[in-house]
Amino acid sequence: MAINVTQSPSTNTAAHSPVIWKFQFSAMGVLPVVKRMTYYLADSSSVRISEIYVWTPKDAADVLTVDVSDLVIPLVKTEINLPFLTPPVAIITATDATVVKGVKIMYTENDFNTATCINTPLTEQSTAVVNVWNNKLNLENNSFFSWTGGKTGALMNTLPSRMYWGYDTSPYIWFAGIGVVKITYYNTVGTNLGSATHNVSGANTAKYISLVHTDYGTTSLPYSALLEVNNGMGWKNYNISFDVCTCKGSYTGVMFLDPLGGRSFAPAKCESEGQVNRKGDTIVRYEPTLLKNGTSFVNSNAVDQIKLNIPLGDTIEDHDFARALVASPGHHLHKISTTGVKTLHKAILNSATISTVTKGKSTILDLTFELVDDKSGQRQDV
Known part of the structure; x- marks a missing residue:
């Protein structure tokens, strides 16, 4: 008797897509002994990552489907602390050790005696190692990492x-x-x-x-x-x-987590627009007077809103680039001070629109961001 691996992910696979193995017993036990499988997710060095799971098949036709995408997503991330943020060290190329993780399933066939409640594990086995990358592939590029x-x-x-x-x-x-x-x-x-x-x-x-x-x-x-x-x-x-032109003293563009796994950069026109929005909560306090209590504003916060214009061409590749930017879950605005110091500011993309200029020869991607750094005041006043 044996456990067969009937389906495995590709050697290089996307963490943010289904990462599926399928298992099936070649034969079942004879009562009072029943077959079951224990398994867990491990890294390429066989170090256990997940808890240990137990599967008891109903019959030899039963198939276990294991999708570990929820487990591997937290294991991969794309480097954001890039060398230009810590001058004068100039590192031109470096390994991103966190963007990919090798994983496999460790599994064991077990004979469980239902009469004595004694479980007898057989030899532990493992699937082949799969490299999961911090990307999300779609129908048009699902073989991109093959x-x-x-x-x-x-x-x-x-x-x-x-x-x-x-x-x-x-x-x-x-x-x-x-x-x-x-x-x-x-x-x-x-x-x-x-x-x-x-x-x-x-x-x-x-x-x-x-x-x-x-x-x-x-x-x-x-x-x-x-x-x-x-x-x-x-x-x-x-x-x-x-x-x-120089953009010193302004935002020069946006760095975003590309669906393919890297961090891409979209340069902006220097003429960025900004405004400050006020957020917080309104409450009513007891014993209002002319000086205090009554209707009050608490948890006040000043939120910077930045508008950037990204110039693009009119090709399908430009459209794909714009779509990748808009689909990204992570954006950082790139800013350079008047003295040349470069910084990244985490931001939330609230809206994006494309406008065509010059008789269809180029496009402008208009983006509105909300900076996430805390600029709150005191939680409350009188």
Whole structure:
């Protein structure tokens, strides 16, 4: 007798999609002995992650479906404490150790004697290790992380082929698996101002790579850049143009958790709008007088609302980029002070609209954010 694994997740699978194994006994026990299976989720080193579960099948046709997505989602996250936040240390590329987690199911066949209540476990077994990534794949890209047909890795960012960045921005990209990433910066006449080739290795790991031009020794401001990515199946080029204006003293864009698992950057026009909204609760106190009690406002809080305009092209790739930004559960506004200090501010995206300009040749993504940092006053007054 044995337990058969009839279905397993892909070797590389999305944590935010179903992560399913199926099990079935090849035969049942003879009464008073019944067959049952104990199992738990473990990491790639067989360290137990979940509680131990027990399954007692009704018959040999019974199938156990185990979806561990709720268990693995808390195990993965995409790095947010990026090097540009702690100058002057300049780390161009680093491993994101938390964006992927290797897991497997440890399971044991048991003979349980219903007459004596004695359980006899047999040899513990395990499924193959599955790498769960901090991403959410949909119908159009559910095979995106399948390393087959020569594919050895994947860019974890949704990017259009043509992008417009500012000098004050801090864009990064993430690459999973094995591949090559090249970045080259040019001046107005096409002279190379600085470049680098990153050979990314490790089939079950991911690297984040800085695209901040000052990290590559540029001595003057670039006019354009070429980003080249090879995932084992050939090169994909991304052309970048730079806005000559500076956004110092303002928000330069938004960094967001991309559905593919990296953190993508959307540069904004410098002319951001802001307003302060008041939040709190109104209560009525006993014994009102001219000075105190009566109708009162408590738990007061000043909430900053920021409006950003993101310039985009008119291609399907631009639409996919906008959709990835809007679908993201995590947004951080990138701000640069008048002295050049860069910071990230967690924000909630409240609304997003797309408007077409220049006779359909480009689009503007209008975004409204609410900053989440606490700017409350005292809880109450008289």
